Amino acid sequence: MWVGGGLLVAAAGLAAIVAVLARRAEPFLQARIVEGLQERFHARVELDSFHLALGNGLEGHWGVWAEGKGLRIWPPAQVAGVAVPGAAQPVAPLIRLAEFRFHAPLRYEPGKPFRISLVELKGLVVDLPPRSHFQHGSTAAERPKIGGGLLRFELDGIECGGAHLTLETSKPGKLPMEIAIAHFKLMKIGTGGAMGFDAELTNPRPVGTIHSTGSFGPWDASDPGESPLKGDYRFEHADLSDFKGIAGILSSTGHYEGTLRDLVVDGQTDTPDFRLRPFDNALALHTKFHAKVDGTNGDTWLEPVDATLGHSHFTAQGQIVRVMVAGAGGVKQSLGHDIALTINVDRARIEDFLRLASRSGAPLLTGAVTVKAALHIPPGAPPVHERMRLNGSFALDRAEFSSKKIQDRIAELSERGQGRPKEAQSADAAGVRSRMEGDFQMAGGLIALSRLIYTVPGATIQLKGTYRVKGGALDFAGTAKMEATVSEMVGGWKGMLLTPLDRHFEKNGAGTEIQIHIKGTREAPEFGMDFGRMKGSSAEQR
Numbered sequence: 001m002w003v004g005g006g007l008l009v010a011a012a013g014l015a016a017i018v019a020v021l022a023r024r025a026e027p028f029l030q031a032r033i034v035e036g037l038q039e040r041f042h043a044r045v046e047l048d049s050f051h052l053a054l055g056n057g058l059e060g061h062w063g064v065w066a067e068g069k070g071l072r073i074w075p076p077a078q079v080a081g082v083a084v085p086g087a088a089q090p091v092a093p094l095i096r097l098a099e100f101r102f103h104a105p106l107r108y109e110p111g112k113p114f115r116i117s118l119v120e121l122k123g124l125v126v127d128l129p130p131r132s133h134f135q136h137g138s139t140a141a142e143r144p145k146i147g148g149g150l151l152r153f154e155l156d157g158i159e160c161g162g163a164h165l166t167l168e169t170s171k172p173g174k175l176p177m178e179i180a181i182a183h184f185k186l187m188k189i190g191t192g193g194a195m196g197f198d199a200e201l202t203n204p205r206p207v208g209t210i211h212s213t214g215s216f217g218p219w220d221a222s223d224p225g226e227s228p229l230k231g232d233y234r235f236e237h238a239d240l241s242d243f244k245g246i247a248g249i250l251s252s253t254g255h256y257e258g259t260l261r262d263l264v265v266d267g268q269t270d271t272p273d274f275r276l277r278p279f280d281n282a283l284a285l286h287t288k289f290h291a292k293v294d295g296t297n298g299d300t301w302l303e304p305v306d307a308t309l310g311h312s313h314f315t316a317q318g319q320i321v322r323v324m325v326a327g328a329g330g331v332k333q334s335l336g337h338d339i340a341l342t343i344n345v346d347r348a349r350i351e352d353f354l355r356l357a358s359r360s361g362a363p364l365l366t367g368a369v370t371v372k373a374a375l376h377i378p379p380g381a382p383p384v385h386e387r388m389r390l391n392g393s394f395a396l397d398r399a400e401f402s403s404k405k406i407q408d409r410i411a412e413l414s415e416r417g418q419g420r421p422k423e424a425q426s427a428d429a430a431g432v433r434s435r436m437e438g439d440f441q442m443a444g445g446l447i448a449l450s451r452l453i454y455t456v457p458g459a460t461i462q463l464k465g466t467y468r469v470k471g472g473a474l475d476f477a478g479t480a481k482m483e484a485t486v487s488e489m490v491g492g493w494k495g496m497l498l499t500p501l502d503r504h505f506e507k508n509g510a511g512t513e514i515q516i517h518i519k520g521t522r523e524a525p526e527f528g529m530d531f532g533r534m535k536g537s538s539a540e541q542r
Helices: 002-041 350-356 404-417 486-490 492-497 499-505 531-541
Strands: 045-056 062-073 095-105 114-116 119-128 153-155 157-167 177-187 195-204 207-216 228-239 249-259 262-276 283-293 300-309 312-326 332-349 365-377 389-401 434-443 446-456 459-468 474-482 512-520 525-529
Touching: 002 045, 002 062, 095 114, 195 228, 262 350, 283 350, 300 350, 312 365, 332 350, 350 365, 389 404, 404 446, 404 459, 446 474, 459 512, 486 492, 486 499, 492 499, 499 512
Parallel strands: 114 153, 119 157
Antiparallel strands: 045 062, 062 095, 095 119, 157 177, 177 195, 195 207, 207 228, 228 249, 249 262, 262 283, 283 300, 300 312, 312 332, 332 365, 365 389, 389 434, 434 446, 446 459, 459 474, 474 512, 512 525
């Protein structure tokens, strides 16, 4: 009993001594933590409080629990030739941490570091300035190296819940990108080396959950955006309705590698219910892509995107990048993003695209379509449809209208154009296929077709004109050429009476050439013949 009591008293005394020593060691350890972070980030570091307490760790080992609160790390300033514009003025911290906690065992071997298995973080906020905030003035070799010191720590991992990342923008009046990180864990942490990570975060736009694993680092203190990064991701339940005019739930998987500011991304997306608003007719959209991305501002270079919409295949290649200009004091400012894409629709069905823009879900016509176009949307205040510039050409083969009335008229035009008026009364509309091709330009909400050719057996219609997207106003003029003469198209005794007119309409190898126009609107088009233009043409011919 006396021996046992003595041991208890000795243990209590030892615990008291260790507790007193731990309390006295707090200021020293707090200063060492601040010093180590300053060396690591080449920046000013503040820590409001730091406390030690005895207890068992997560692995059951007796040791010291350490807890700190109010940690702040500023961007690098005037360190090893690295300068920050306006550093004389107060700036927001680069990293803020509400509190951290870790356990260190009471085992120390001279010359070896204390091993800490896990550091727990709460209330982490990272505010990453734009690239213009950093100015390089030295090479990596000239920067100070982390010293050994009398007391060294070796850290295995960091775990954090509820973190928040802010990617600042240099554009005046534009809100920064906010990213909520539900959970992340850093593993294999070594001095100055790369760290493994496992993270789950919420993408700001479109809103969805991203789960990613990979490696990050070593940390580039002079410019955090240049820190190496690679990994794999899974993007789920992304709601495309965050973007005006489209809807659907997107999922994506892929791999990325590079730096935070210069990532190469290879992946694929699936949107089984892709829709255009307000029509809401769903089609499956699948893409494979290779892209370069600046993760700090969203600049993207597509090289290329390979897409399948319904039964249609197309590719897109180009860039979506910021336009920078020199502002006050020589500091660069962003005017917005400039979008420049080359689009190639090589194997597609026109009904897939028309179904998306149909209120009933029934396309106006069917057929094989190819399109080559260049899209440019410069930055600016006007709406997108007013800033958009689109230039290209298209071809539609074996086209057939879904409306029986329209298709019957086309079949009749084909039969009469071939000089078979009797067959025109009972023409097989389903057997008539037409072809359409042309060149187009779109600017300011106006589509201009400098060349539009529509052909069916026996007839060719050539038009040029404009179509206004808002309101659907039509203004086209051109010629309709038939293989048959006027008398042959009418047939019978009426055709015989019209025989003298044939010579007035015969021109350029066509049996009949008529000047026509299309006016009105998309819902109420007006077709007519321009006799004035025909007379002028006839006079010139004579």
